[in-house]
Amino acid sequence: GQQVMQIPQYQHVQEGEDFTTYCNSSTTLSNIQWYKQRPGGHPVFLIQLVKSGEVKKQKRLTFQFGEAKKNSSLHITATQTTDVGTYFCAGLSQGAQKLVFGQGTRLTINP
Amino acid sequence: DSGVTQTPKHLITATGQRVTLRCSPRSGDLSVYWYQQSLDQGLQFLIQYYNGEERAKGNILERFSAQQFPDLHSELNLSSLELGDSALYFCASSVAWGLAGNNEQFFGPGTRLTVL
Numbered sequence: 001g002q003q004v005m006q007i008p009q010y011q012h013v014q015e016g017e018d019f020t021t022y023c024n025s026s027t028t029l030s031n032i033q034w035y036k037q038r039p040g041g042h043p044v045f046l047i048q049l050v051k052s053g054e055v056k057k058q059k060r061l062t063f064q065f066g067e068a069k070k071n072s073s074l075h076i077t078a079t080q081t082t083d084v085g086t087y088f089c090a091g092l093s094q095g096a097q098k099l100v101f102g103q104g105t106r107l108t109i110n111p
Numbered sequence: 112d113s114g115v116t117q118t119p120k121h122l123i124t125a126t127g128q129r130v131t132l133r134c135s136p137r138s139g140d141l142s143v144y145w146y147q148q149s150l151d152q153g154l155q156f157l158i159q160y161y162n163g164e165e166r167a168k169g170n171i172l173e174r175f176s177a178q179q180f181p182d183l184h185s186e187l188n189l190s191s192l193e194l195g196d197s198a199l200y201f202c203a204s205s206v207a208w209g210l211a212g213n214n215e216q217f218f219g220p221g222t223r224l225t226v227l
Contacts, residue, residue, distance in 0.1 A: 033215065033216075035216075035218075041220075042113070042201060042218040042219060042220055042221055043154065043201070043203075043216075043218045044113075044218070045215045045216060045217070048215060088153065088154065090216075092214070097166060097167055098156065098159060098166075098167035098169070099156070099214070099216070100156070101146075101153055101154040101156065102153065103152070103153035104153045104154075
């Protein structure tokens with residue numbers, strides 16, 4: 001079945017440093033979504049990417065969808081303590097009808 | 112507040128018991144999803160319903176079952192509970208499902224189940 005792998009599993013940075021998490025799917029995706037889960041909270045939708053090579057920005061967050069629609073990345077510029085949490089990607093395979101979540105990347109920040 | 116409600120917030124029970132978790136989706140959302148999240152683990156998809164019908168199944172054990180009622184609320188039933196079933200159970204809802212359109216998922220606050 002479809003698998004979505006996310007790396008790294010954990011990332012610790014100093015406040016102000018950049019952060020990137022990568023998502024790779026075993027199958028071609030129709031779209032990919034990103035979610036953030038704060039410690040003790042529930043996942044919250046961040047964005048959805050649909051087009052090959054698509055790049056979307058939300059303030060300091062940059063999301064990319066690969067040309068082959070099998071990988072994606074989330075890059076945070078100049079991290080702040082409010083960025084702490086676990087970031088999940090979730091991919092919808094072409095022809096499939098369910099989102100498959102990656103294992104998430106847990107970001108911790110040293111102020 | 113996502114608009115998705117889950118009850119109860121916490122549940123403590125013993126091995127071998129049966130529990131029911133309840134979820135009310137956002138107003139207007141027809142799709143309901145159930146996920147299990149163990150400590151420091153990712154989201155394990157269990158099952159999805161759309162407008163009362165089961166649409167997709169994930170890694171859901173035979174001891175677990177779910178349904179979506181005509182008023183669109185959903186219940187997840189967990190039986191013959193084992194220690195390893197202790198986890199956070201999330202419900203999420205979306206307007207549509209699959210490729211039908213907007214499938215952004217809104218998550219509820221979760222039910223924390225502890226099996227002793």
